[in-house]
Amino acid sequence: MNKLILLNGITGFYDSPGNKPPELNRKQVKKDCFSLISGYGGEVLEYQEPCYPMNFYNVIVKLETKQLHLLLNQFYPFMAFAVSNFSQENIRFIDEPRLEQMFSPFYDVLSTRHLLIPLELKEIKGQIVLVNENDLNSAEISQIAYWKPENVGSLVFNYWD
Incomplete structure (x- = not known):
């Protein structure tokens, strides 16, 4: 993936019912996680589905x-990996090439190069705009x-809540 475009609804917020983002199939996500990890000789220690206010698996x-933590956005097939001891305020992303290779046929695995791109907000004519x-x-x-x-x-x- 060369460039990440932040897609409508990726945060879990939308401005009208008609603008609601798609959601990943929960059963398929669970199946993928358990089968791929165990097939690799690993073990799933805990599996949490998205639950308000968390917008990811x-x-x-x-x-x-x-x-480590495997994170998957609830709405789009964007996956990332994080260290085992992160907090809600500070997710510490890592690259994990072996897992990336395993999951990339099914999900867009984001590297730290993409995840750590700073967000740039500007105010233009009294309105906040995201430059990225x-x-x-709008929500x-x-x-x-x-x-x-x-x-x-x-x-x-x-x-976010």
Whole structure:
């Protein structure tokens, strides 16, 4: 993936019922996570589906002696990996080439290069605008102005309410 465009509804917010983002198939996500991780010789320690205010699946996995989080956006097939001890305010993203290779046929695995791109907000004629390439709706822009995420990763994987 060369460039990430922030898609409408990726944050979980939308400005009208007709503008609601698509959702991933929960059964398929669970099946993929368990079968791919176990097929690799790993173990799923905990499987959390998106639940308000979290807009992503959070799967804690163990690979050999390493424990980490597999994150998957609820609305679009964007996946990332994080260290085992992150907080809601500070997800520490990591690259995990072995998992990326395993999941990339099914999901868009985002590298830290994409996830750590700073978000750039500007005020133009009294209106807040996100400069990063995006297709976000007005409700999302309002949430970004309120929560002030620092980078793409903290927008794609968030705990906003």
